Amino acid sequence: MGRYLSFSIAVIIITIKDISSYHDNFTSVESSEGVEWSLARDQTSKYPSPDSLTSPLQTEPRRRLVSGGATNPYNRSFDALRLPMMGMMEDPTIKILFDIQDGIRYVLQTKNEYTVAYHGTGTTGMSGVLDNMIEPRDKVLVCIIGYWGNVVAKIAQRFGANVVRMEKSHGSRFSLNEIEAGLHRHRPNILYLVNGESSTGVYQPIDGIGNLCHKYNCITIVDVIATVGQQPIKMDENKIDVVYMNSQKGLGGIVGLSPVSFSPRAMRKVRRRRSFPVIYQTDINEQADAWFITKPVESRHEAYTHSISVSLLYMLREGLARVAEEGIENVWERHADTHSYIQFRAAKLGLESFVPKPEDRLIGTSIWKAPRGKDGFKIEKYMLEKFGIEISPGLFIASGKVIRVGLFGSNANREAVSRIMDALEIALNSTETNS
Template identity: 45%
Template sequence: MSVTKEFVCLLNFLAIISGHRRFHSYNGRFGSSPSDTWNNDAPSRLFQPIPATYRLIQSGAPPQPYNRSREALQLPLLADGEPLANEIYIDIKEGLQYVFQTKSAWAFAAQGSATTAIQAVLDNLIEPGDRVLVGICGHWGDLMADIARRLDANVITIRKRTGRRFSFQEISSAVKRYKPKVLALVQGESTAGVFQPLDGIGDLCQREGCLFVSDSTSVVGMQAVMMDKLKIDAAMTGSQKGLGGIVGLAPIVLSDRAVERIKNRTKPPRGYQTDLIQIAQQWNATGDFQSYSVPLLYSLRESLALMAEEGMENTFERHAKATRQLHQGMEALGLRHFVDEPNDRLVGITTFHIPSGKDATKISDYMLNRHNIFISTGYGEIAGKVLRFATYAINADPTRVENLVMALKDALNSSETNIS
């Protein structure tokens, strides 16, 4: 005898109000189940509130967003694709043109983190067998080389010790020697806090016939990128770093040269969701490719609006002042910079050697447990060997920097952070 859907719904309702968490299956015209009950109970942890407490994130990881960017997540939801939502797309596009200092019409955001942007750009520009030259001076250069290899590119790397940058001559010699189709560099290597100057490299690439890709994730919003002036063909960032938004959108800007390369591919890019031509068509209201999180669009839009209202020069100066304040405070505590040359140091992300006799993990734990401040002890080949601090976005604030310095002073004075 078949069981009606209505009767099963009634049984389920009675089970719920009686406190049972097992839901009976049924056979009949609505389908069947191989067993009479679900195998798993609802996880008990899901009946508890999220155990999140406030803390200052000053580690180089995504910090708290600007208040206005966070509050934008609670705005009334628009339908993705309606006229008002399309205006948000336009605002973001124009905001990206402003912060990247470009007139390129190919400015938009993919869905995902900055790593998604790197993956998308390389996937769209590289075809199997293409020679790709990657400059590596930390984790993010290694990441780009890894992604390019997975795309079956012929990857050639030049490498500097973590904490050092390339000279123009080193890059120029490698480009002329290897004749790559794509040169990929990290403008801001946040592993150690290294800034890579890009002057003259765009001209070099145009003369040598290769495309110039810049991972500017840890530079946008903190220092000038100047995409058109530097003749960068593809630059990217994340919504959460210097822009001060929420993780989830990956701004990308392409030059006309890069777009021409993509349009002349012999095969489509491997990643469907990161097909940049289709994404760009959606942002230009000429296609309907995929659904976006409208609250994330709100948040990114407000981050860009804040930067426009403050003015880029003022934004950069605020970040520079906060970074100088951090340097002075840490130097007064006796800490040594990991990046030796002052001109090679990033604005907004700084690393210091661990003081003698101190344990990096114990310092980090002490800062979190005693002062509610989360810091990083490095990652990649320098994991556990440095203290890494962020003074960008909302953390580019003199009070926050002072609190960070005083908290670290307390941690270093405590015997609890000594090496066992």
């Protein structure tokens, strides 16, 4: 009894000391309702509030974003960002997850069960897909037709892959025979292709690629960032194993989510792994739990992987709904018509395409050589300052020597083409854009 009493007294003393120490960090202030506690002077911030945050947020007037990067979102997607927030585990939120999966499958023309959206940019999707599919010493054949193929090669090396590069000159693509020759020679575990190389404006067809990879027993990874919602992908029909994309181009949203889809064949490789993927957040098995592919909805509080932005889910869901409402075939046709019209207008201005063969040109992103005596950077600046139109002078490749225009999502229409090309004609005739 005495030992128990001594122990109890010790606990009380320690508790009193802790409370006293806690109160030492505060000063008491008398108020009409009693005593309130506030931080003592030596615990307050030693740095003043930044002056930069004392003034209102400054933005520019509405821009037409046609640089080939993020585009103006569909109104339906943008308006969805203002909707009231919900909890991550609420029934309506979970239904949105299922709606998004259905929408991604629709635009990809696939029945893949393992279809989710990573939180992050398209590069997050790229990295996550490579991490899931690559084990150390896997041989990865990367077909490079521009900037993004080089990025994939670098990321694959970070995951321990034996990377083999096949490269084409800028403005050209691989033939099916060239790809088969590469597969025959190198016998890779994984083949990577970019369906639309936005840095060069090149379209790389994927017809027949899946059959080749089945023949040579390798997994196909395809970057469809610059083609999804713009050109047919037909993932199942083409037997493509894994794709990744982003939310801000053909899907008509803003930057923030990266949808991915894994075929049953790709998932068999994932399940045979001898080690976990390096990055937890993009581990497709963890995401499959969080998207209730492998866990029932009833286990929602056990399926947590990371916090999700419900507002971004609204955005993507509504972008996909907008595409579904129009019909994917009609969306493809609208983008094809926009492409034909802008090529017609470019020819009238005497612009020379960076991609010589018309059949190799990407539908959503067009690139022309800057006319002799003209500076791509000055053209970009002129278009932005005079007309509020954001174009690009090129992404790394031929930067400053080209004019890049991306028309997808809400900007894929003839009215947008007319406004842009009318403005571009004025820009090209101005001495302010001379090199």
